[in-house]
Amino acid sequence: MPDETVQLDALVAAHDLHAIDRWLDDHDAIEIADELIRLAEAERAIVFRLLAKDRALAVFDAFDPAYQEQLITALADDSVHELFLGIDADDRARLLDEVPALVAKRLLNALPPYARRNTNILLGYPEESAGRMMSPRYVSVRTGFSAADALAKIRMAGLRPREVLIVIITDNERQLVGVVDLPDLVTADPDTIVTELMRSETYAVRVDDDQEVGARFMLEADLVALPVVDTENRLVGVLTVDDAMEILEQEETEDIHRTGGVEPLNRPYIDATVLQLARKRALWLLVLIGAAAMTVNVLSVFEDTLAQMVSLALFIPLLIGTGGNSGSQAATVVIRSMAVGEVRFSDLPRILRREFMVGVLLGLMLGTVALPIVAVFFGIQFAFVISSTLLVICTWASFSGGLLPMVAQRIGIDPTVISAPMISTLVDASGLVIYFVIARTLLQL
Amino acid sequence: MPDETVQLDALVAAHDLHAIDRWLDDHDAIEIADELIRLAEAERAIVFRLLAKDRALAVFDAFDPAYQEQLITALADDSVHELFLGIDADDRARLLDEVPALVAKRLLNALPPYARRNTNILLGYPEESAGRMMSPRYVSVRTGFSAADALAKIRMAGLRPREVLIVIITDNERQLVGVVDLPDLVTADPDTIVTELMRSETYAVRVDDDQEVGARFMLEADLVALPVVDTENRLVGVLTVDDAMEILEQEETEDIHRTGGVEPLNRPYIDATVLQLARKRALWLLVLIGAAAMTVNVLSVFEDTLAQMVSLALFIPLLIGTGGNSGSQAATVVIRSMAVGEVRFSDLPRILRREFMVGVLLGLMLGTVALPIVAVFFGIQFAFVISSTLLVICTWASFSGGLLPMVAQRIGIDPTVISAPMISTLVDASGLVIYFVIARTLLQL
Numbered sequence: 001m002p003d004e005t006v007q008l009d010a011l012v013a014a015h016d017l018h019a020i021d022r023w024l025d026d027h028d029a030i031e032i033a034d035e036l037i038r039l040a041e042a043e044r045a046i047v048f049r050l051l052a053k054d055r056a057l058a059v060f061d062a063f064d065p066a067y068q069e070q071l072i073t074a075l076a077d078d079s080v081h082e083l084f085l086g087i088d089a090d091d092r093a094r095l096l097d098e099v100p101a102l103v104a105k106r107l108l109n110a111l112p113p114y115a116r117r118n119t120n121i122l123l124g125y126p127e128e129s130a131g132r133m134m135s136p137r138y139v140s141v142r143t144g145f146s147a148a149d150a151l152a153k154i155r156m157a158g159l160r161p162r163e164v165l166i167v168i169i170t171d172n173e174r175q176l177v178g179v180v181d182l183p184d185l186v187t188a189d190p191d192t193i194v195t196e197l198m199r200s201e202t203y204a205v206r207v208d209d210d211q212e213v214g215a216r217f218m219l220e221a222d223l224v225a226l227p228v229v230d231t232e233n234r235l236v237g238v239l240t241v242d243d244a245m246e247i248l249e250q251e252e253t254e255d256i257h258r259t260g261g262v263e264p265l266n267r268p269y270i271d272a273t274v275l276q277l278a279r280k281r282a283l284w285l286l287v288l289i290g291a292a293a294m295t296v297n298v299l300s301v302f303e304d305t306l307a308q309m310v311s312l313a314l315f316i317p318l319l320i321g322t323g324g325n326s327g328s329q330a331a332t333v334v335i336r337s338m339a340v341g342e343v344r345f346s347d348l349p350r351i352l353r354r355e356f357m358v359g360v361l362l363g364l365m366l367g368t369v370a371l372p373i374v375a376v377f378f379g380i381q382f383a384f385v386i387s388s389t390l391l392v393i394c395t396w397a398s399f400s401g402g403l404l405p406m407v408a409q410r411i412g413i414d415p416t417v418i419s420a421p422m423i424s425t426l427v428d429a430s431g432l433v434i435y436f437v438i439a440r441t442l443l444q445l
Numbered sequence: 446m447p448d449e450t451v452q453l454d455a456l457v458a459a460h461d462l463h464a465i466d467r468w469l470d471d472h473d474a475i476e477i478a479d480e481l482i483r484l485a486e487a488e489r490a491i492v493f494r495l496l497a498k499d500r501a502l503a504v505f506d507a508f509d510p511a512y513q514e515q516l517i518t519a520l521a522d523d524s525v526h527e528l529f530l531g532i533d534a535d536d537r538a539r540l541l542d543e544v545p546a547l548v549a550k551r552l553l554n555a556l557p558p559y560a561r562r563n564t565n566i567l568l569g570y571p572e573e574s575a576g577r578m579m580s581p582r583y584v585s586v587r588t589g590f591s592a593a594d595a596l597a598k599i600r601m602a603g604l605r606p607r608e609v610l611i612v613i614i615t616d617n618e619r620q621l622v623g624v625v626d627l628p629d630l631v632t633a634d635p636d637t638i639v640t641e642l643m644r645s646e647t648y649a650v651r652v653d654d655d656q657e658v659g660a661r662f663m664l665e666a667d668l669v670a671l672p673v674v675d676t677e678n679r680l681v682g683v684l685t686v687d688d689a690m691e692i693l694e695q696e697e698t699e700d701i702h703r704t705g706g707v708e709p710l711n712r713p714y715i716d717a718t719v720l721q722l723a724r725k726r727a728l729w730l731l732v733l734i735g736a737a738a739m740t741v742n743v744l745s746v747f748e749d750t751l752a753q754m755v756s757l758a759l760f761i762p763l764l765i766g767t768g769g770n771s772g773s774q775a776a777t778v779v780i781r782s783m784a785v786g787e788v789r790f791s792d793l794p795r796i797l798r799r800e801f802m803v804g805v806l807l808g809l810m811l812g813t814v815a816l817p818i819v820a821v822f823f824g825i826q827f828a829f830v831i832s833s834t835l836l837v838i839c840t841w842a843s844f845s846g847g848l849l850p851m852v853a854q855r856i857g858i859d860p861t862v863i864s865a866p867m868i869s870t871l872v873d874a875s876g877l878v879i880y881f882v883i884a885r886t887l888l889q890l
Contacts, residue, residue: 028646030666034786054645062665154631161628165610165669182627183606186599200499201473219694220507221475222687224610224669241686242667248690249664252697253781259701260777260865261770269782270792274799278806281774285807285839286814288770295762306755313751313758317740317873320762324769325706325733325866329726332705336698337714341479347715354719361723362730369731394730420705420865421770428762 008035012043021050029058037067037271045074057086065091066267069098072107081110088160089115090133090243093122121236130214131207133247134228134237140168141194143177148190150180162240166225169194174234176227178202204229207236212251215244216341255339258416259332261288288421294429295320302436305445311378312439315386316432323393323431324424326362330355330401331423335415338405345410351402359398363391385442389435396434397427453480457488466495474503482512482716490519502531510536511712514543517552526555533605534560535578535688538567566681575659576652578692579673579682585613586639588622593635595625607685611670614639619679621672623647649674652681657696660689661786700784703861704777706733733866739874740765747881750890756823757884760831761877768838768876769869771807775800775846776868780860783850790855796847804843808836830887834880841879842872 011019024032024047032051036044036059048071051059060068060083068087072080072095084092084107096104096119108116118136125131139157141150150167157164167185169177178198188197204227205214218226218241226244228237254264263280265272272280299306306312334351337343343351367387375383401423405415439445456464469477469492477496481489481504493516496504505513505528513532517525517540529537529552541549541564553561563581570576584602586595595612602609612630614622623643633642649672650659663671663686671689673682699709708725710717717725744751751757779796782788788796812832820828846868850860884890 028648030646030648030662037787058645061667151631154628159628161626162667162669164628164631181606182631183599183604183609186596186609186627186631200503201475203473203475217475219687219690222506222607224607224686241669241690242664245664245686245690245693248693249785252701253785256697256701256704256781257777259704260773262774262777265778268787269778270787270795274802274806277778277799278803278810281771281803282807282810284774285767285770285811289763289767289811289815292763292766295766296759299759299762303755303759306758310748310752310755310758313755313761314741314744314748316758316761317744317765317877318734318737320766321737321740321769321870321873322730322734324766324869325730326726328705328866329707329729332702332707333710333714333722336701340694340698342482342713342715347483350715354722357719358723358726361719362727365723365727366730366734370734421773424769424869425766428766432762 008032008047009038012039012047017050020047024050024055029055030062033059033062033067037063037268041070041074045071048075049079053082057083061087061091064268064271065094065098066271068095072099073103081107085111085115089118089122089136092119093132096123097127125207128211129207130205130209130211130228130239131237133211133214133243134207134239135163135243136237137163138166138168138227138235138238139164140170140174140235143169143171143193143195145169145194146190147185147188147192147194147197150185150194151190154182154185162225162242163238165240166227166238167194168227168235168238169198170235176202176204176229176233176235179225179227181224203227204233205239206231211247214239215247215251218244219248220341255335255416258414259335259419261285261419261421284419284421288425291422291425292428295432298429298432298436302432305436305440308445309439309443311382312436315389316435319386319389319393319435320424320428320431322366322390323397323427324420325397326359326394327397327401327423327427328420330358330398331405331418331420332401334402335405335418338409338415343406345406348403348406351406352399355398355402356395359395360391362398363394366390366394381443385435385439388442389431389438392434392438393427393431396430397423400427400430453477453492454483457484457492462495465492469495469500474500475507477504478507482508482713486515486519490516493520494524498527502528506532506536509713509716510539510543511716513540517544518548526552530556530560534563534567534581537564538577541568542572570652573656574652575650575654575656575673575684576682578656578659578688579652579684580608580688581682582608583611583613583672583680583683584609585615585619585680588614588616588638588640590614590639591635592630592633592637592639592642595630595639596635599627599630607670607687608683610685611672611683612639613672613680613683614643615680621647621649621674621678621680624670624672626669648672649678650684651676656692659684660692660696663689664693665786700780700861703859704780704864706730706864706866729864729866733870736867736870737873740877743874743877743881747877750881750885753890754884754888756827757881760834761880764831764834764838764880765869765873765876767811767835768842768872769865770842771804771839772842772846772868772872773865775803775843776850776863776865777846779847780850780863783854783860788851790851793848793851796851797844800843800847801840804840805836807843808839811835811839826888830880830884833887834876834883837879837883838872838876841875842868845872845875 121136154164167180180197184197224241226239257264261284367390371383371387374386405418409415599609612625625642629642669686671684702709706729812835816828816832819831850863854860
């Protein structure tokens with residue numbers, strides 16, 4: 001587990017090479033990677049060179065692609081080629097997307113032919129597809145093989161441990177027949193035919209499916225590896241569980257960012273420049289302020305009412321804020337439940353019914369709490385205006401928060417763009433209309 | 446992959462048992478589980494009984510604990526005991542937390558002694574700890590064993606595939622020495638001593654660590670299984686990757702809910718009652734409306750200014766809304782980067798500097814866009830008020846959005862409670878002060 005007591009950056013600042021060496025010896029690859037990303041780029045490359053070859057590879061492997069890219073550029077010598085060859089083919093493909101085209105070309109050319117072929121296969125699939133994230137190396141056997149044959153094939157394959165957690169059975173046309181877990185091969189009688197050891201259900205993902213489909217499926221079905229097949233059900237690779245976890249974390253980050261009104265950064269926050277950070281937020285802020293211009297128009301319409309009774313203005317932030325909060329709450333739970341696959345479009349009537357009722361309940365609660373307090377300071381009539389507005393706004397916001405993400409998905413928009421800021425802004429304008437209509441009616445203005 | 450063309454609920458509504466049987470034959474366990482949760486509780490139990498024994502177990506295993514609980518209660522016969530015995534010890538422990546105490550007792554008593562012992566061990570650890578989620582069954586060998594010995598031990602152990610993906614090496618005091626991946630055992634010469642096959646780094650998690658610590662570590666270090674040890678570094682269990690993925694998904698859902706101002710539901714949205722949904726949101730809405738009462742006070746202070754110039758009110762929603770959006774954006778990226786472990790408290794000065802500069806950039810952009818538009822409709826003086834306010838509010842909100850989550854974590858509060866609604870509400874009151882101070886100064890009111 002990361003150790004926070006000794007700080008590598010202090011040793012680097014003191015230029016104490018000997019102490020740095022000792023520090024590196026005392027820490028494992030994950031800890032070293034965690035600390036290295038805190039150093040400036042040039043210093044990172046220097047410390048990295050102090051690592052022995054196999055540790056250097058482990059640390060490099062633990063880096064995010066953004067840091068791998070910087071390091072590859074900073075080192076700029078033959079050690080780079082070794083690092084590049086040392087990581088998985090799917091990690092290589094992702095790294096090539098990050099580095100400048102010239103560097104990418106040089107890196108690819110320095111690979112031995114088999115590794116270049118494997119990497120090129122993956123580069124042929126679209127970004128964020130299952131094909132781009134899979135490992136093109138796996139062990140497959142024909143239907144007639146015995147457990148002993150399969151184990152012998154694993155021994156000869158020379159693959160990484162995570163690539164042989166399953167053995168895949170194919171027919172003569174390379175079509176997927178089934179999957180055997182390595183533990184079942186190990187524990188079976190050596191003469192057992194592999195088809196007898198197959199899992200009862202054979203799952204696979206299509207090579208051009210979104211990476212998240214495969215990863216989420218592995219989560220649901222408790223799989224450590226999932227075959228990847230082409231359109232003709234022919235085996236082309238394997239999605240491994242470490243990649244699935246990475247995919248899910250990356251997708252969650254994207255969802256969370258979008259829900260907060262930020263375009264996904266696609267790189268660690270701490271590593272992004274101020275300009276990159278600002279760019280990822282600028283578009284949404286502009287869109288939202290454009291939408292917020294509606295609130296100016298709505299209020300212009302009611303300007304006379306406002307001039308008649310300025311104290312109406314005092315409650316504008318509280319009322320539209322509460323509407324925004326209630327709408328964000330509804331959107332948050334509905335979007336998450338769509339993301340994990342609990343809810344589909346046919347559930348819409350049920351969701352709207354529920355969100356309507358939840359909104360009514362919450363609105364009644366807030367209205368009841370607000371009534372006596374507002375009555376004391378602003379009189380009972382005014383209190384009724386605020387309470388009724390809270391009830392209607394809460395109900396309307398909760399209903400909209402349930403409706404909009406599902407409609408978005410239906411018309412092909414990622415539901416996470418219905419962010420909390422987005423819902424708040426949309427509910428603001430309609431909330432103001434609700435407020436002034438209720439005020440004019442009850443106060444006879 | 447789930448198939449949306451045939452709907453089980455339609456067949457159930459038509460009481461067509463024969464067609465239901467055929468449908469069940471045509472679908473795999475994951476698909477069946479997905480469809481069953483869409484049925485009413487009573488119907489779900491009936492359809493479930495139509496499944497053959499081994500498929501019933503697979504479907505039961507695929508359910509969320511909330512559904513497992515309902516089914517256990519609905520079936521209420523001996524088949525329940527078989528299902529309960531059929532799932533992993535850690536899943537049993539979680540299920541026992543959900544069912545009524547009497548049912549829990551009956552279920553535990555019906556287990557065979559070894560399974561009861563395993564389940565009781567887990568129940569002894571706190572909820573959401575690594576100990577509660579681990580499997581108490583694993584294969585461990587002493588330092589002198591050969592690869593062949595270890596494989597023989599795996600064959601005799603009779604464990605589930607996911608429990609033997611690693612073999613753990615301990616010394617005579619049962620203390621953790623190292624870990625060997627099953628694939629490395631299989632591919633090694635049978636006479637190799639296991640310590641020669643150990644992974645270069647030995648990672649473990651403490652039994653009372655938070656479950657998320659272990660899961661996130663497995664993600665970072667690409668592990669399929671992680672030893673769980675007690676305070677004396679003695680082996681007590683193994684955290685497997687399927688559990689790690691589930692933990693991460695559950696924690697992400699909690700984070701996302703909190704970020705949206707909702708207490709975690711801890712059950713599928715679609716399965717929660719209206720009252721449960723309302724309860725999880727009521728507290729935050731009340732807290733936030735309490736905080737929003739500040740905005741009423743602030744505006745009361747400036748009521749005279751407002752009466753002098755009612756058109757100032759027109760921009761209140763737009764200005765504080767933009768502040769809220771900018772603050773939510775900052776908080777979202779900072780909280781996420783804390784959650785994935787990129788950022789720690791010592792990074793605070795750097796983050797504040799960055800968020801300040803991002804806020805200035807975004808504020809300048811919005812101010813520049815707004816200036817000519819507002820000038821056309823409300824005059825140049827008024828436009829300067831709005832533009833300067835946008836600049837100051839954006840900067841202040843972005844700065845606060847970076848500061849508050851980090852301060853929260855420092856004083857021991859989960860940073861995700863600094864939700865988008867929370868930031869918006871806090872920025873609302875200060876934004877109003879900024880607005881009116883600027884307006885009074887520039888317009889000499």
